Amino acid sequence: MAVFKNVLIFVIFLAVALNKKVASQSDSTDFTPVYSTNAPDATTPPPPPPATSGRPQTTAPTRRTTAPPPSPTSGSPLGLDRECACTVEKIWLDIVAVIDISKSITQEGLAQVQANLDTIVHRINVGSQAGYNSRISLVSFASNATTVASFSAFNSSDDFDNTIFNINVNTADDKVNILSGLQTANSILGSSSVNPNRRRVVILYTSAYDNGGFKSPIPLAQQMREDNVKLITVAFAQSMGSSDVDAVSELAYPGFAFTNNQTDLIDQMYTALCQANCFCPPNWRQFTANYTNKYAYGYGNCLYYSSISAGWTAASFACRKEAPGAYLASESTQKKTDFNLAYSKDISVNNQYSYHIGLEYKNNQYSWQTSNSSVLSALGNSFKNWNPGYPNSNVGECVKVDKVFGQSYGWTNEKCWSALNYICEVTTCDTDNYCA
Ligand SMILES: *[C@@H]1O[C@H](CO)[C@@H](O)[C@H](O)[C@H]1NC(C)=O
Numbered sequence: 001m002a003v004f005k006n007v008l009i010f011v012i013f014l015a016v017a018l019n020k021k022v023a024s025q026s027d028s029t030d031f032t033p034v035y036s037t038n039a040p041d042a043t044t045p046p047p048p049p050p051a052t053s054g055r056p057q058t059t060a061p062t063r064r065t066t067a068p069p070p071s072p073t074s075g076s077p078l079g080l081d082r083e084c085a086c087t088v089e090k091i092w093l094d095i096v097a098v099i100d101i102s103k104s105i106t107q108e109g110l111a112q113v114q115a116n117l118d119t120i121v122h123r124i125n126v127g128s129q130a131g132y133n134s135r136i137s138l139v140s141f142a143s144n145a146t147t148v149a150s151f152s153a154f155n156s157s158d159d160f161d162n163t164i165f166n167i168n169v170n171t172a173d174d175k176v177n178i179l180s181g182l183q184t185a186n187s188i189l190g191s192s193s194v195n196p197n198r199r200r201v202v203i204l205y206t207s208a209y210d211n212g213g214f215k216s217p218i219p220l221a222q223q224m225r226e227d228n229v230k231l232i233t234v235a236f237a238q239s240m241g242s243s244d245v246d247a248v249s250e251l252a253y254p255g256f257a258f259t260n261n262q263t264d265l266i267d268q269m270y271t272a273l274c275q276a277n278c279f280c281p282p283n284w285r286q287f288t289a290n291y292t293n294k295y296a297y298g299y300g301n302c303l304y305y306s307s308i309s310a311g312w313t314a315a316s317f318a319c320r321k322e323a324p325g326a327y328l329a330s331e332s333t334q335k336k337t338d339f340n341l342a343y344s345k346d347i348s349v350n351n352q353y354s355y356h357i358g359l360e361y362k363n364n365q366y367s368w369q370t371s372n373s374s375v376l377s378a379l380g381n382s383f384k385n386w387n388p389g390y391p392n393s394n395v396g397e398c399v400k401v402d403k404v405f406g407q408s409y410g411w412t413n414e415k416c417w418s419a420l421n422y423i424c425e426v427t428t429c430d431t432d433n434y435c436a
């Protein structure tokens, strides 16, 4: 049995090491391409040597689930915008792992869960003080759920090793009560906070979906989704029928449903954790792959639309006061331009879909504001969206989005004191930007 366990763990390492998939954001559609597109990653190191002990090798410090390399043809596909940061070592979340220990997961299956979770936890900084660290709690379940470890149990990932590998299969219990596991996780998450900004994640590992005649976990999973708890599911595909795998994935936060047999499982889980860790200050709107889908893949910028009009220069000062490092919004891709306009149409109270953007004519060139108030980014040959007849700095040296000649919305010069609505922009709270 011990030999078999080693083999299994080795298989997991190989799967992880051989994985060369990285997320890709080059598509303008929904979040789905991010989880399905393959792109070779030249920086992935060769596979590590096989583990020689039963204890999994837990770190691979050079591997990061960061943004994909810029596309060679069009510069960065996000222009001046950014992917959510994904420095795994700096993830700051509250994470409850809910583990099926019923007879049906089997000893081999549980060993995979233990290796998977231990690998993930070892790259995260475990701790309960505010800052770049995450709290981890463990729940096991079969017919009933048990809290194996509360958030206060672990002050480091080494504390975690002992606890996770001490969990055993309950061979006397072949029922799988997912609802009970999620209820326990939800009450752990609900009853504590180090930082009210810290996002909450549940990782559910299960070998069955509808087993034992328990109540459906779907309503609770939906409620958790509404409460902004991100549920990641890992289904044990080999022991399930495909309809059960599909049913488990329905519980997951959109895009966060995985199976244990996928070779890129760990990278996909880190990507999901980083997405969960990427969010905006209250009242700000995250730039995403699809404005009308609130579960769409998120990028690393936040927007704030002001319906109280102001001159361009005053608006740019106002942005810097709204949030540290904020500036008038950029539109350096078609995707961002469309998003800003959709946001304006959604929120504008006076049906006036025109607004200042962070483009100005200065020192004989057009340039965008950036998060550093003393740095401008020259427009140069990058994406442009001028209305017919523009640019024309004689009209004014500042730029707004407006509709002229009954055409579509585009960039138009304006006087810098003309009052208008405006959109501010700031970096997301994420693994490179801690928000207290
Ligand atoms: C599960 O917990 C309930 C309530 O605590 C108890 O009545 C029941 O017997 C438990 N079931 C098992 C299989 O332990």
Ligand SMILES: *[C@@H]1O[C@H](CO)[C@@H](O)[C@H](O)[C@H]1NC(C)=O
Pocket (backbone or CB within 6 Å): 152, 153, 154, 155, 159
């Ligand atoms: C973690 O730290 C807290 C506070 O310092 C302490 O009470 C607790 O016993 C520690 N837990 C472990 C597992 O070391």
Ligand SMILES: *[C@@H]1O[C@H](CO)[C@@H](O)[C@H](O)[C@H]1NC(C)=O
Pocket (backbone or CB within 6 Å): 237, 238, 240, 241, 242, 245, 259, 261, 262, 263
């Ligand atoms: C994983 O298992 C599921 C269900 O058995 C199967 O449909 C899927 O093709 C498998 N995926 C891989 C990568 O083996």
Ligand SMILES: *[C@@H]1O[C@H](CO)[C@@H](O)[C@H](O)[C@H]1NC(C)=O
Pocket (backbone or CB within 6 Å): 028, 029, 030, 290, 291, 292, 293
């Ligand atoms: C955006 O999301 C909406 C709502 O989920 C969906 O109906 C629409 O097709 C999506 N648009 C694109 C371009 O994917």
Ligand SMILES: *[C@@H]1O[C@H](CO)[C@@H](O)[C@H](O)[C@H]1NC(C)=O
Pocket (backbone or CB within 6 Å): 372, 373, 374, 375
């Ligand atoms: C902003 O840019 C200036 C000029 O490049 C640089 O000296 C300064 O350190 C930057 N400030 C920040 C906060 O990055």
